Amino acid sequence: MASDLITTDLVALDADFGDSVESVITNLATLVHGTGRATDIEGLAQPAINREAQAGTGVPGGVAIPHCRSEVVTEPTLAFARLSQGVDFSGPDGDAHLVFLIAAPAGGGKAHLKILSKLARALVKKDFLAALRSASTKEEIVTLVLDVVNAEKKPKAQPADAPATAAAAPAANVTRIVAVTACPTGIAHTYMAADALTQTAAERSDVDLQVETQGSSNNTALSQATIDAADAVIFATDVGVRDRERFAGKPVIESGVKRGINEPGKMIDEAIAASKNPNARKVAGTAGAASASSAQEEGAGLGWGKRIQQAIMTGVSYMVPFVAAGGLLLALGFLFGGYDMANGWGAISTQYSLNNLPGHEVDVDGTMMTFERSGFLLYIGAVLFATGQAAMGFIVAALSGYIAFALAGRPGIAPGFVGGAIAVTLGAGFIGGLVTGLIAGLVAMWIGNWKVPRWLGSLMPVVIIPLLASLVTGLLMYLVLGAPLEAIMNGLQNWLSSMSGSSAVLLGIILGLMMCFDLGGPVNKAAYLFATAGLSTGDEASMQIMAAVMAAGMVPPIALSIATFLRKNLFTPAEQENGKSSWLLGLSFVSEGAIPFAAADPLRVIPSMMAGGAVTGALSMAFHVGSRAPHGGIFVFFAIDPIWGWIIALLAGIAVSTLAVIAMKQFWPNKTVEAEAAKAEATAA
Structure with missing residues (x-):
């Protein structure tokens, strides 16, 4: 498969592909389509352009690597253009003159992604870039790329996806650092950041660095022994770090994945400084799904405003399936059972069955009520409505629980759900859910940073943190916040109703x-x-x-x-x-x-x-x-x-x-x- 990844038909040298990102990508997609590796030009170009709109793919050295997965791609493919006039792909060095389009099939396995990641890693090597710039023929380009993707040579530093162990202790005055890199698509930036960090570390004598790539191929997790022995952690990610709690208590430098590519040396220096600073920011004992900060935040972690905003958005995203399922089931209940069914759905769904269908008249809490429909339609409508009501009953708790989860990880879920349930009980509604989610998450995060004996550490995420965070959240709601939030919610509802x-x-x-x-x-x-x-x-x-x-x-x-x-x-x-x-x-x-x-x-x-x-x-x-x-x-x-x-x-x-x-x-x-x-x-x- 690797030998067919790129051919001379997929290479353009000193080409004028226009002065916009869209035109360059479209021209590269045209090359791919011309070889029969994509069934539609726009079907390949547009996903790559959309990905570019989310975050530019420009990297150091005047290089850009637009990439995407698409249903129209029939096999993993690389298209390359050396541009006669540079185009701004939001890279740190200005316009890009070397552009690779990485086209992956939407449903492809991981083998081809491993090959693509090798190319991404090579792009941080100066000699490889120099060879691409000086090549005089398309054949030279193809040879250079195939040599990279077929190479099995292991770098001096620990590879980004190699099994990590806590082997021999490093020399004195050497700082142990572990890192995680991840990008949304998991094809290129994940591995480029990993190799930028490892290669920079390999050139230094004061660092021992190992990286875990959380991408789309060949991802081997760092061993817990390696993590435990580390002095500091680097998170260069644009998505949440999986199993983040493994790094609890470690000084952390956190940024977007592109900073790991553009400023690996600076991030390593910051990690070394953090390892020696007792007041440095640390990975919370319950840290969960918070996204990484942007490169402009200079590794200082997410600002509180941004972090809270992302937590609320996480809560909303997890709440929406409850709303969608519940709301549509309620609508279907009305469709089958009629709108008057809402007056007696509880009695109909519990007192009757498929072998005992209701008539037009039903006893609802001791009162005989007449419904427009009867029989199977009335019964199934009531069942659908009851199921929808059950789902809708979770929306405030889900909102609260997953806001807390975004802030504090798994230990935040229980106090978040408890707080949401209390908000419903007190009539504080979704406003109460927002508040309890933030309270539960922040309290759980704070407790997770407590320094406790090792024997107590294993109880923290499953017993101590949920217990104390739920207690604090419940007390605050019942004793302090419940009545004001209920008044706000009632006022809002009265205003809307009027x-x-x-x-x-x-x-x-x-x-x-x-x-x-x-x-x-x-x-x-x-x-x-x-x-x-x-x-x-x-x-x-x-x-x-x-x-x-x-x-x-x-x-x-x-x-x-x-x-x-x-x-x-x-x-x-x-x-x-x-x-x-x-x-x-x-x-x-x-x-x-x-x-x-x-x-x-x-x-x-x-x-x-x-x-x-x-x-x-x-x-x-x-x-x-x-x-x-x-x-x-x-x-x-x-x-x-x-x-x-x-x-x-x-x-x-x-x-x-x-x-x-x-x-x-x-x-x-x-x-x-x-x-x-x-x-x-x-x-x-």
């Missing part, structure tokens, strides 16, 4: 703007949390908010899809391709379908989408539209009432956003689009 006319429309405008501002980001998620958390109350105001939020979130993908059909020449080829499917994402209430458009042209796209979202939110609230389902878009129409008002609101917002984005692009042209359109016309000619 809204009518202009106040309801204003709220709809605000929610619509939030849903379309960052299309799945923190602001969007905040509006969605506000809506879904309210569904657990079952009141009309909460259902109206849910309808407005869902409709507004559907606007951007649909509007942009329509715009690409109406005025194709205003969009890049990649955007035109995205437009072919984004309408379906919009109908399904997947706002993220608009992200590729917004990332490529935010100044024109985002304001246009916000305008349409505001119109939709306002009209939905004005028509008093309610939704009993938290997700599903047009496919849960049966849970939306009145459906005509919701559709009018949705269509109006789509029309506004479509016309706005066309006008913005027409009267404020995008130079990148014009350049790519001209190139496409020239190619066609």
Whole structure:
């Protein structure tokens, strides 16, 4: 397999691939498509461009390594271009002149990823880069790359993915450091950061460093003996560190994965300094899923504001499946059993069975009630509704529990869930869940940093921390915070319930703007949390908010899809391709379908989408539209009432956003689009 990874047909020397990241990636994808290794150019280029929008792939030495996995890739492939004019891939050395496109099949195994990681590691070697720059033929490039990916030579320093042991003790005055590297895709940056660190350490006599790569291939965990013997830890990651509690108590330097590539020496120096500083930041005894900080934070770890924000977003992400499952089951319950079933679902679901189906009249708590439906439909509707109610009953506890988990790891889950349950008991709702999650997580994190005897250490994460954190959280809620939070929640619910006319429309405008501002980001998620958390109350105001939020979130993908059909020449080829499917994402209430458009042209796209979202939110609230389902878009129409008002609101917002984005692009042209359109016309000619 390795011998076919790259061929001369996949190499371009001193090529002019345009002056934008998008054009370079598209040209490289064209090379891959030309060899028959990808079935569609845009299907390969767009995922790599989207990945680039998340974080530039430029690395030291004027190199960029855009990469992705895609369903259209038929076999692992490398395409290489030595550019005649550099392009900014957000690298530390300015424009990149050497660009590798790493294309991996979406469902491929790990063997090819091991080969790809070898290339990524070679890119930190100066002699390899020099050879790429001086090569005069495509054959030389292919030989250089194949020599790297087929090489079995072991580096002087401990390899990033080699089994780690606590072998012989290092010489005096040598600092033991262990490191973890990880990036979201786990293909390139993970291994480049690992080798940048190990190679830098190998050139020094004052460091013994071993790295654990948490990527997509050949990942061997550091042994606990090695970790225990370490003086300090480096986390160069863009995602949470798996099993982070293994490093509890160790001085830690933490940053994004690109800093591990760009500044390995500086990170090692900081780790050495931390190992000698008794007041240095340490890995909490319960540290869990917090993401790494950015490179700009200079290894000092996440700021508290950012850390708390990420914890809340983690709680929301774990809560959403409860909301989605519960809300849709409630909607299905209404569909089968009728809306009046909500008055007696408990009795129907427990007093009857498939062998004893209910009639139109049912005894509910001693009162005979008449229902529109009967028999199997009424019974199965009640069962579905009961199941949905059970799921919805967990949403505040799940929100609280996983906020605590994000801050303190597994020991934070129990006190977080306990706090969430208390919040529900006291009537503090989702606001109480937010507060208890933060309290439980912070208390558990604090307790996890206690220095305790070794015999007590094993009891800390499973007994001591959950017990004390739950105790503190419960006491604070019952004795101090419960009543104020209940008052806030009741005030909020009363305000929502009393809204009518202009106040309801204003709220709809605000929610619509939030849903379309960052299309799945923190602001969007905040509006969605506000809506879904309210569904657990079952009141009309909460259902109206849910309808407005869902409709507004559907606007951007649909509007942009329509715009690409109406005025194709205003969009890049990649955007035109995205437009072919984004309408379906919009109908399904997947706002993220608009992200590729917004990332490529935010100044024109985002304001246009916000305008349409505001119109939709306002009209939905004005028509008093309610939704009993938290997700599903047009496919849960049966849970939306009145459906005509919701559709009018949705269509109006789509029309506004479509016309706005066309006008913005027409009267404020995008130079990148014009350049790519001209190139496409020239190619066609």
